[in-house]
Amino acid sequence: MRYRCILFFLVICNSLWSQDKHLLYNQTHNPQSLMLNPGAAYEKTDFHVGVPLLSNIYASVGNTALSVDNLFNANDFNTSVVAAIDRISSDDFAALNQKIDLISVGWRQEQRYYTAGVYQESDAVTNLPKDLIDLAYFGNAGQNRSYDIGQINFRANLQTVFHFGINEQVDENLHLGARVKLYTSDVNIRSVRNTGRFITRESETGLLLEQSISNLDLAFDSAGLENNDEFAPGDVLVGSNLGLGIDLGLSYYFNERLEFTASLLDLGFIQFKKDTKRVTVRGYYEYEGLGIQFPNFAQGDDLITYYQNLGDEIEENLPNETTSEAYLYIQPAKLNLGLSYNFGEEARLCECGLRSAGKPSGNQTLSLHSFTMASAGNLFYSLNVMYQRSFWNAFYVKVSLGIDQFNKPNYGGGVALDVWKVNLFLNVDRLNSFNNIYNAEALAYQFGMNLKF
Incomplete structure (x- = not known):
């Protein structure tokens, strides 16, 4: 059972993300780039509409510590698990993100371009609690050690977002944009800013394992988990919070x-009021723990009862409180910064920014992009150098080289095609891992199909 629990945790965490979509950022020929920058100098069409459910699909998953190959390789399996656990630090985390556009439209009116739509998104991030993984796998027998319970730190949210945006060309140099969003959600869970220590040490006689829990302050907030069997598809699509x-x-x-x-x-934020549950556990407890004398089986004692009594005693001395009070969920804000230089042969005279004055855009772009986001106490970041080239005003190729929270080079690539009224694009990140995805700690892809008029 111990192996199964720890293996399940490691494999689930084995596959991160980030909401960094640098390959799509500032692709001014693609209307979906407005979702990453509502003030982008979009090469304005009179109207665009996304193909329902296909206009923008994004998925990414991964972690900062492990790959599948770390667990399943030529070494003895137990040895691989121990080595994998040893690789984890208290700063490591895992996350996933998924987004799909349900409806997406945009239209031009004089110097303004309006956008509106609905998308569904799910994202989650959790720290890898190094101390608690050690405790779960190796146990605490013979250990004189303090375990940090505060390493429990996670959040997850499933939401549908309705949005309306305005992109305005202020003058020939400047574009500004803004978008308002209405978040709806029925499913959320989080546990952040926890504290507490589990201390274990041998007694002076060496016959007992003295253990204590100190400065414990744990809080678990959730919405939509108590009555999830009553969910209808519409409840997931349009939440009541x-x-x-x-x-x-x-x-x-x-x-x-x-x-x-x-x-x-x-x-932004979401106020969770419906089907909410908050569990808090606070306190201090010290006990002698498990002695060498196990239950007296000859007198009818059994091990299950022994551990159950111990658990009841701890629970009694560390009572928990359960309420259904509302709580506020703060969205993880994302910052994008970019600097680009256009050069090469003239591609066309496009209707955006300075270029609307008749100045050529060039068919090549060299750009620098940075991304930062804080979530559940973890910092997500990336810095990418990118090169893009267009052919015949219809075919676009983009490549990137960068670093991120994984502290290793990351290669990405994307292609886009404008044929007649159809815009297609495909972006794939972590190309350096695709030759052997078992060595990958993160994978991400994005696809979309839009009609431009």
């Missing part, structure tokens, strides 16, 4: 070649 948020963005041309972009996304 509501929140508000905004996105902000800009694009500024220093000259006809050099452009600066920035966006701040998901400044």
